[in-house]
Amino acid sequence: MTTSQTTHIVYFSPTHTSEKIARAIGEGIGMERRIETDLTLDESTSTIEINGSLTILAAPVYGGRVAPIALQRMKRLKGTNAPVILAVVYGNRDYEDALVELRDTAIELGFTPLSAGAFIGEHSYSTPALPVAMGRPDEADLGIARRFGKESLLKLERTNLPVPTFYIKGNVPYKPLMSGKPSAPVCTENCFGCGECVEVCPTHAIRLNAENVIETDINRCIRCCACVKACPNGARVYDNPFAAFLHENFSARREPELFL
Ligand SMILES: Cc1cc2nc3c(=O)[nH]c(=O)nc-3n(C[C@H](O)[C@H](O)[C@H](O)COP(=O)(O)O)c2cc1C
Ligand code: SF4
Ligand code: SF4
Incomplete structure (x- = not known):
């Protein structure tokens, strides 16, 4: 399968961990031209056409699902002949159904899934007093993300259309969306x-x-x-009560999981 020599990196990332992973995957692919679309602060609804570029789509996990606002922002994307590398980033607890949800969304938007990875980022609720995956993604994580980008490109180069479906961990129907009373910092x-x-x-x-x-x-x-x-x-x-709970129960280091 051939694509243009352009990588299109798209992410939603309030605390920058998904952004770091997306960029590292892009570095591993190593194409000369990289276009970045940061949806984090961008509330525009105008269509973003991605035609023929190898695309990276990255978003955080909220409650075992893709952060709903990330999915909402991604609705602007329209992929045509665009293989996509999917990445979810979670705070060392679990990513549950987020990666399959991101896959299904990407297909709806016109992309062709090529590979998928679940990576670990410092938990949004982590603090110096109650650390959870503090400092991640670290150098080891970024190295894995770069290699994953390179391997995804190799897969693309030896694959004929259509890209065969491949296993991604997660369930359909997805787990219910998080609920709870509104709160804020x-x-x-x-x-x-x-x-x-x-x-x-x-x-x-x-x-x-x-x-x-x-x-x-x-x-x-x-x-x-x-x-x-x-x-x-x-x-x-x-x-919030989650920070102490997460610190006590989810401090053991988890490693990225890759699906190619
Ligand atoms: C509302 C909310 C829900 C979250 N749910 C999960 C979860 O289910 N599992 C998990 O491991 N981390 C969870 N996290 C942590 C984030 O997935 C993690 O910190 C991620 O690295 C944040 O990505 P970002 O830096 O791109 O914003 C949650 C964070 C928030 C804010
Ligand atoms: S006010 Fe809420 S939505 Fe806004 S940056 Fe803070 S935590 Fe995020
Ligand atoms: S909480 Fe106050 S000091 Fe901190 S960023 Fe906001 S305005 Fe600045």
Whole structure:
């Protein structure tokens, strides 16, 4: 199967772990031209046509599914003759049905799945006091992602159309979507109103009011923790019971799983 010498890297990634994995896969492929589409802050609905490019689609796992907002943002993509490498990134607990869900979505959007990988990223709720997969993806993870990119390209080069279907771990029907009461991070007295959290929020749930005080719309918050991780003064905190639970039960290192 032949494609243009272009890799199109598409991701939704509030805390940048999916972004890092997507880029590392792209490096491993090593094509001269790389186009990046970052959907994290982009609420536009205009169609993005991807024609003939080897594509990488990466998104975080929320509750064992692809983050719903990532799927929503990906609806803009229209793939034509475009093989796709699928990557989900999860916080060392589990990815459950996310990778099969990403596969099914990619097919609906016109892409042809070529390979798939589940990678580990620092958990959105990880803090220095209660670390969960802190610092991941690390160099070892990125090395695996690069090799995965290279192997995916080799598979593409020796495959005739149509790409045969291949096994991906996960179930259909998918597990039910997460539910729960709305909640959101809050600011502590260390907040100095710099507005950095406003800039990184994928759903525009945060604003600086006329008194220079941060206000958060909890009904818009997806608890991605981009604001928490971006605050330069450690003044944004998400106090929740999951962090301690995850730290206690899911600290043992998990490794990436690849399907080719
Ligand atoms: C609302 C929410 C739900 C999550 N659910 C899971 C999960 O089911 N399993 C898991 O291992 N990690 C889960 N995570 C952690 C993220 O998948 C992980 O931190 C990922 O690296 C974040 O990707 P990003 O850096 O691209 O935003 C969840 C995070 C959030 C915010
Ligand atoms: S990034 Fe931190 S210091 Fe800046 S406005 Fe937000 S909470 Fe306050
Ligand atoms: S306010 Fe909510 S949605 Fe916005 S960055 Fe913070 S955690 Fe994410």
